[in-house]
Amino acid sequence: MSKKDLGLLILILVVGAVVAIINPRFLLPINLANTSNLIGLFGILAIGQAFVIITGGIELSVGSVVALLGVLFVDFIATRGMAWPVALPLILVLGGLIGLAHGWLITRLRLQPFVVTLCGLLIYRGVARFYTADGTAGFAFGQNFPELEFLTAGRSYGVPNSFIALIVIAIVTWVVLHRSVFGRYLYAIGKNEEAAKYSGIRTGRVVIAAYVICGVLTALSAIYFAMYTRSISPASHGQFYELYAIAAAVLGGFSLRGGEGSLIGVILGTVLLQELQNLVNLLGIPSSLNFAVMGGVILIGVLVDQQWGVFRERRLMLGAARKGAAGAAAE
Numbered sequence: 001m002s003k004k005d006l007g008l009l010i011l012i013l014v015v016g017a018v019v020a021i022i023n024p025r026f027l028l029p030i031n032l033a034n035t036s037n038l039i040g041l042f043g044i045l046a047i048g049q050a051f052v053i054i055t056g057g058i059e060l061s062v063g064s065v066v067a068l069l070g071v072l073f074v075d076f077i078a079t080r081g082m083a084w085p086v087a088l089p090l091i092l093v094l095g096g097l098i099g100l101a102h103g104w105l106i107t108r109l110r111l112q113p114f115v116v117t118l119c120g121l122l123i124y125r126g127v128a129r130f131y132t133a134d135g136t137a138g139f140a141f142g143q144n145f146p147e148l149e150f151l152t153a154g155r156s157y158g159v160p161n162s163f164i165a166l167i168v169i170a171i172v173t174w175v176v177l178h179r180s181v182f183g184r185y186l187y188a189i190g191k192n193e194e195a196a197k198y199s200g201i202r203t204g205r206v207v208i209a210a211y212v213i214c215g216v217l218t219a220l221s222a223i224y225f226a227m228y229t230r231s232i233s234p235a236s237h238g239q240f241y242e243l244y245a246i247a248a249a250v251l252g253g254f255s256l257r258g259g260e261g262s263l264i265g266v267i268l269g270t271v272l273l274q275e276l277q278n279l280v281n282l283l284g285i286p287s288s289l290n291f292a293v294m295g296g297v298i299l300i301g302v303l304v305d306q307q308w309g310v311f312r313e314r315r316l317m318l319g320a321a322r323k324g325a326a327g328a329a330a331e
Contacts (some may be wrong), residue, residue: 004253009269024280033160035278040162041224043270045241046248047166047173048217050266051210053249054177054190056258057106057113059214061120062245065098066238068128069222074137074232077145084148092219098124099215103208121242126233138231142311152227162224166267171218174263186210190258240291248273 020026045062052059069091076087098120105116154161177183185206188196197203226232250256252265253271276293279285 002253002262004266005262005265005268007019007251008251008272010129012272012275014269015279019275019279019282026278026282027160031282033155033158035076035274037160038277039270039274040160040164040166041221041228042241042244042248042274043166043267044162044169044217044221044224045245046252046266046270047169047220047263048214049242050184050211050249050252050261051177051217052113052174053246053253053254053256054186054258054261055207055210056190057191057207057210058117058246058256059102059211059218060114060117061098061102061124061240062122062214062218063241064124064128065215065218066222066225066231066241067234068131069095069157069219069321070226070232070237071132071137071234073223073226074139075131077148078137078139078143084145088148088223091223092216095215095217095219095222096212097215099218100208101290102215103211105242106211107204107207114155125234132234134235136233138232149227152224162228165220165224167195167281169220170263170267171266173213182206182209187259190255190260192259230234243291244270244273307310 016026025031045066049059049062070095073087073091076082076090077084082090093243100285102113102116102120106113152163156164177186185196185201185203188199188201189206191205203206219314222238225238229237248269250292251267252261252267253269254261254266277290280287280290
């Protein structure tokens with residue numbers, strides 16, 4: 001665990017202790033379980049976003065993809081009678097294709113990630129609204145899918161299965177990001193894409209792979225959200241979810257410049273965000289301030305990241321200067 005991660009963990013514990021003192025309901029099992037469920041739902045999104053951010057990119061269409069794929073998943077199993085073991089991988093494939101399209105436009109046509117994903121944000125939500133005729137997609141009265149509901153919205157020994165899924169995904173992606181050649185390539189591209197290209201890394205393929213991973217994880221999250229809400233209005237479902245994902249990644253130490261960050265930090269960033277949301281609810285703060293809190297958190301995270309980078313550069317320069325002075329004195 002890095003110093004950044006340790007500092008974030010301490011902040012989470014301090015905020016949690018303060019909230020628990022002010023309102024003991026924070027520690028009630030039902031509140032902790034509900035918060036853990038939300039951590040699982042948004043954590044999967046945040047991990048996908050982190051893979052894109054580490055390359056120096058951004059994915060702004062996350063919320064709209066959650067709405068579109070959520071609508072399709074519910075329609076497939078609830079209206080068209082498709083078996084959920086067939087619909088689930090189909091939705092994951094669609095998420096991967098969306099990520100593939102974004103990666104191709106960015107690497108092959110040299111479009112800016114901001115432009116590509118911003119257009120995606122508008123396109124996917126528009127398609128979702130058109131698909132439902134601006135209506136609501138949901139399950140009929142009495143319609144249920146016991147196995148699917150257990151896997152997505154159920155609990156094992158009191159722990160939400162969405163949170164368990166997050167832990168499993170976090171372990172796998174941690175190995176991919178921190179213990180594999182592909183992970184080292186991602187960091188190298190984020191640090192300096194041109195240098196990575198001249199060193200023999202096929203940067204285009206690696207970046208496309210990052211967007212595909214983000215698309216698949218977003219699709220999985222869309223399924224969890226669909227089963228959690230059981231009713232999807234495309235006009236509002238998933239709105240601003242990209243901000244939650246970006247904020248969690250930034251708080252976790254992922255620099256928007258690329259090339260930095262850890263998976264542990266992403267999980268801790270998600271925990272802190274949901275803890276703050278819980279704080280807003282338990283302390284009776286108007287829910288209209290949720291986005292103000294989110295904006296403030298993102299701003300603080302970016303400022304801390306920027307200042308930390310400046311401090312580290314100064315420390316490295318000072319260390320180099322001292323070594324040079326010591327070498328000159330020895331001569």
